[in-house]
Amino acid sequence: MCADTTDTPDYKDTLNLPQTEFPMRAGLPKREPGWLERWEEIGIYDRLREKAEGRKPFTLHDGPPYANGHLHIGHALNKVLKDMVVRSQQMMGHDARYIPGWDCHGLPIEWKIEEQYRAKGLDKDKVDIVDFRQECRRFAEGWIDVQRDEFKRLGITGTWEKPYLTMDFRAERIIAEEFQKFLMNGTLYQGSKPVMWSPVEKTALAEAEIEYHDHQSHTIWVPFRIVSFDLPDAEWSDEEAPDGSREAAEAAKLSTAAQFEGAKVVIWTTTPWTIPSNKAVAYNPEISYGLYEVTGRPEECWARIGDRYILADALAEDVMGRARLDETMYRRLGHVTQHQLAAMTLAHPFRDLEGANGFWDYDVPMIDGDHVTDDAGTGFVHTAPSHGAEDYECFQKRGWLDRMTHNVGEESEFLPHVPIFAGLRVFNHKGKEEKANKAVIDTLVAAGGLLARGRQTHSYPHSWRSKAPVIFRNTPQWFAAIDKPVGDGQDENGTTIRERALTSIDKVTWTPRTGRNRLYTMIEGRPDWVLSRQRAWGVPLTCFTRKGAMPTDADFLLRDENVNARILAAFEEEGADAWYKPGAKERFLGNEYDHEEWDQVFDILDVWFDSGSTHSFVLRDREDGSEDGIADLYLEGTDQHRGWFHSSLLQSCGTQGRAPYRGVLTHGFTLDEKGNKMSKSLGNTVAPDDVTKQYGADILRLWVAQSDYTADLRIGPEILKGVADSYRRLRNTMRFMLGALAHFEESDRTAPEDMPELERWVLHRLAELDERVRTGYAAYDFQGVFQALFNFATVELSAFYFDIRKDALYCDGDTARRRAARTVLDILFHRLTTWLAPVLVFTMEEVWLERFPSETSSVHLEDMPETPGSWRDDGLAAKWAEIRRVRRVVTAALEVQRTEKVIGASLEAAPRVHVDSAATRAALESVHFEDVCITSDVEITGDTAPAEAYRLPEIEGVAVVFAKAEGEKCQRCWKILPDVGTHTHPGVCGRCDAALG
Incomplete structure (x- = not known):
């Protein structure tokens, strides 16, 4: 019989209900800046260094962003990943150092100052170069301050008060010193070869400064007339057709010079402006060619009946169609062999052009080349060695570099010595097409030198800064030879820069592994490194050349350690501006040399050489750098395989014989929610500042941790809402622990062997997770770590363990079960807060301080607790x-x-x-x-x-x-049990009666 519960007391106050002031609503946008201030006040980075003294160092070398604008979401992704690496390595027992840096030289900053000048109607070239460089320096300084605050707002830890800057005097001195090593070890040379040139910025550009966009080009089919044919008798029959095949019979018909007299080899190009610089026509011996004769023609057609054209058989129908000739208007006369092609000499299409004064009256040879295909065009390639990399290589291997042309200037204009076209430009200063292409085409038409014309939209190289198209242009530049022995050539990794780089790549750990193949392929096939830029803001090529000497002469470059030392001393004291000050040449050459015999080089170093050299003045030169001058990790976007990873590897292999990094991690690009590239014009960009203002930096960091950074990452309003929901669920888990741990004392602690099975199962899971977390963080698998912890916290804890143990925690008295549960919660607390601290830097600090509110306390000063292997119990x-x-x-x-x-x-x-x-x-x-x-x-x-x-x-x-x-419902624990109402305290079960005492 049950007791009357009508007058049952309210037992709510007797329960051990959670006690915490930790709010359910995070309020991160308002609260996070306060934690940043606190960390600065307690000097948390310096305290970490003190704590880590004697530990094994871990150094992540920061790839320097440009100091020229507000941060975009890609910057945030990159820096958050770096921060998670550094924090996790520190909390796993390393001395994890992070020195943020900035790239301060180069075109992006110089271009901004030029834009300001143009807006004011000023001419940059009339401003004193040192004054101009000082303006660039001030511009960079301003943006460094802005970006530093924006990075710090994301919770990034590091030596913000002492970053590295490529424009610091010492940095400029060391960059110059690294360049001088190339000068002294014999790999530096001046050459004249085609490089990608920006007519807008008026400088050479590296591949890393190029991006590809659709561009509509002119297309022209141009016949080159055969003017001589010199083939030894029957040479074709020995190798081409020994079996008496149809091709042999056709070739026999065409074996006499008379058959080719007046015939024409047809080329196709999308750069008509390069025709005036043509020096050869290339063919491929593996392609089948034929001689075709025009037998009929429509009214509007540049071909004439009786004209004979040599074309790749696979492309003949297409070419004739472009010329408006259908299959009834031409016939194939026979097969043309590779020996016959090699025996031909052609005339330039402008040969005998009126008003040209014989400028193009030279012979055009036929040359073989593997780069020629019959996929498109005509099967022949117009070859202008001053305007194409493959064209140049064909001439280089034949020793024909004396045939190079210098017909196009820095503004893409034909130079004064070029007849007909002098002064005409390919592109104007805004990157828009000018008159050069049309003038060349019109002249070809007038000279009877065009078979067909058209337009084609295709992917074309553009400057990533001005977004304007570039040209290939032959111009004297300074190069680092990557296939020449470095110094004495003695090195375990190889004798040349390329050999050393390829060997080093396989000694590096790549995350993901595909990065190895990408960089290896690039290094394997790349040309010599173009070091020079024709700009003003940067570190100059600190060298001198002998007047009147040729670049190939042994005494062309001045190599003197004393001169080098004077330059470096001046740079240390005054920065690279010392190179441009009056009397600089006399100062550096000293009394040992006749100042009139030497020219001072005023080109500046490619900015990729600057950033590629950062290992030398960050890792090697700073006390907080790396002990052996090698970084444990370089971490950047996938585009840096052709950028910073690439230039750093070349630079270090040229001066130190090995890579400057032991590990390389790459991440993808940021896209909008639909997978589209972000663009201000499309309005689909997501600014880090907007995210922190709406959600807080921890939500942005959580987005990074939840994403697979090895692929492109999507972000947008709906995605961020999902991230915020995950955050709330995780926050509730932490809040429950805080509430249940109120007033927990060491005396409450229970030994694992005395715990119920359920608690020991939690300890087992913690032992498993400890291994997963440490292995994951060591492999930079942040997504895997967070997913494991999130599922554990929300599924195994909140929805299982906490759900079960709420009853014991709230309703038990001082029982062994409740003490065990609270001990496990304490163990959980220390592990979850430290495991999650590298990701949720602000929230885990808030959670930690809720329990340990000391003025100097911080979760980021803690290490991840060691977890006993004995906790594992697979049975x-x-x-x-x-x-x-x-x-x-x-x-x-x-x-x-x-x-x-x-x-x-x-x-x-x-x-x-x-x-x-x-x-x-x-x-x-x-x-x-x-x-x-x-x-x-x-x-x-x-x-x-x-x-x-x-x-x-x-x-x-x-x-x-x-x-x-x-039974009846216990008025304290709400269980329905038969014994309710049979105990001392009315309306309760036996367990609750005992708890009430």
């Missing part, structure tokens, strides 16, 4: 996996009853659980399975389950029959 884990499997069926069955309004809460139930397996029944009976299911009672049976019992198809051998719990 226990297997048992609890089976218990959880049965629990799934029970909770699903109860959810049906709740949905149908049969019960309001699971504590109203006392289900009967039919389990076929005797071992599983024993496991369930060995624990308080009713607590596991959060029911008031449960019955385990091996009886055959009735047909109407609830089952889950994926879980065999388990069925549940619903039944309501018998």
Whole structure:
């Protein structure tokens, strides 16, 4: 008989309810700046260095961003990844150092100053160069301050008060010193070869400064007339057609010079402006060629009846169609052999041009080249060695570099010595097409030198800064020879820069592995490194050349250690501006040399040489650099395989014989939610500042951690909402722990061996997770680490362990079960906060300070706790996996009853659980399975389950029959039990009566 509960007291105040001031709403945008101030006040980075003294160093070398604008989302992704690397390595026991840096020289900054000048109507070339350089320096300084604050707002830790800057005097001195090593080891040379040239910026550009956009080009088909044919008798028959084939018969017909007299070889090009610089026509011996004769023509057609053209057989129909000739208007006369092609000499299409004064009256040879294909065009390639890399290589290997032309100037204009076209430009100062192409085409038409014309849209190189198209232009530049032995050539990695680089690549750990193949292929096939730029803001090529000497002369370059030392001393004191000050040449040459015999070089170094040299004045030169001058990790976007990773490798292999990094990690680009490239014009950009103002930096950091950075990453409003939802769920997990740990003392701690199985199962999971977290962080697998921790926190803790143990935590008295649960919560707290701190830097600091509010306390000063291997218990884990499997069926069955309004809460139930397996029944009976299911009672049976019992198809051998719990509802714990009302305190069960004392 139950006691009357009408006057039952309110037992709420007797419960051990959670106590915490940790808010459910984070308010990150307003609160995060306060933690930043706190970290600065307590000097957290310096304290980490003090703590880490004697530890194994870990150095992530920061790839320097340009100091020329606000941060974009790609910057945020990059810096957050770096920060997560540094913080996780530090908390796993390393001395993890991070020195942020900036790239301060080069075209991006100089271009901004020029834009300001143009807006004011000023001419940059009339401004004193030192004054101009000072303006560039001030511009960079301003943006460094802006970007530094923006990076710090993202929670990035590092030596912000002492970053590295490529424009620091010492940095400029060391960059010059690194250049001088190329000068002294014999790899520096001046050459004249085609390079990518920006007519807008008026400078050579490196491949890393190029991006590709669609561009509409002129296309022309130009016949080159054969003017001589010199083939030894029957040479064709010895190698071309020994079997008496049809090709042999056709070739025999064409074996005499008379057959080719007046015939024409047709080329195709998308750069008509290069025709005036043509010096050869290339063919491929592997392609089948034929001689074709025009037999008819429409009214409007440049071809004439009787004209004979040599074309690749695979392309003849297309070419004739472009010339408006259908298949009834031409015929194939026969096969043309490679020996016959080699025997031909052609005339330039402008030969005998009126007003040209014989400028183009030279012979044009036929040359073989593997780069020629019959995929498009005519099967022949117009070759202008001053305007194409492959064209240049063809001439270089033949020793024909004396035939190079210098017809086009720095503004893409034909130079004064070029007849007809002098002064005409390819592109203007805004990158728009000018008159050069049209003038060449019109002149070809007038000279009878055009077979067909058209337009084609194709991918074309553009300057990434001005977004304007570039040209290939022959111009004297300074190069580092990557296939010439470096110094004495003695090095374990190889004798040349290329050999050293390729060997070094396979000694580096690549994340992801595909990065190795990408860089290896690039290094394997790249040409010599163009070091020079025709600009003003940067470190100059600190060398002198002898007047009147040729670049190939042994004494062309001045190599003197004393001169070098004077230059370096001046740069250390005054910066690179010292090179441009009056009297600089006399100062540096000193009294040892006749100043009139030497010219001072005023080109500046490619900015990629600057950033490629940073290892020398960050890793090697600073006290907080790397002990051996090598970084443990370089981390940038995938575009840096052709940028910073590439230039750093070449530079270091040229001066130190090895790579400056042990590991390289690359991440993808940021896209909008639909997978489109972000663009201000499309309005789909996501600015880091906007995200931090709306959500807080931790949400942005969590987006990074949740994403697969090895591929391109999507971000947008809906994605950020999803990230914020994940954050809230995780925050609630931490809030529960904080509340349940209120007033936890060391005296409450329970030894693992004295804990119930459920707590020991949690410890087992922590041992597994400890290995997963450490392995994941070591491999930079932030997505894997976070997913493992998030699933553990939300599924295994919040939805399972916490859900079960709420009853004991809230309602038990000072029981062994409650002490064990709180001990596990304390263990969980220390691990989850430190494991998650590298990602959620602000939130985990807030969580930590809620428990340990010392003025100098910080989670970021903690290490990840060591987790005993003895906590692992695979047998226990297997048992609890089976218990959880049965629990799934029970909770699903109860959810049906709740949905149908049969019960309001699971504590109203006392289900009967039919389990076929005797071992599983024993496991369930060995624990308080009713607590596991959060029911008031449960019955385990091996009886055959009735047909109407609830089952889950994926879980065999388990069925549940619903039944309501018998007894009265305990007014304190809300369980429905038969003994309620039979104890000292009215309306409670025996457990609660004992807790009330």
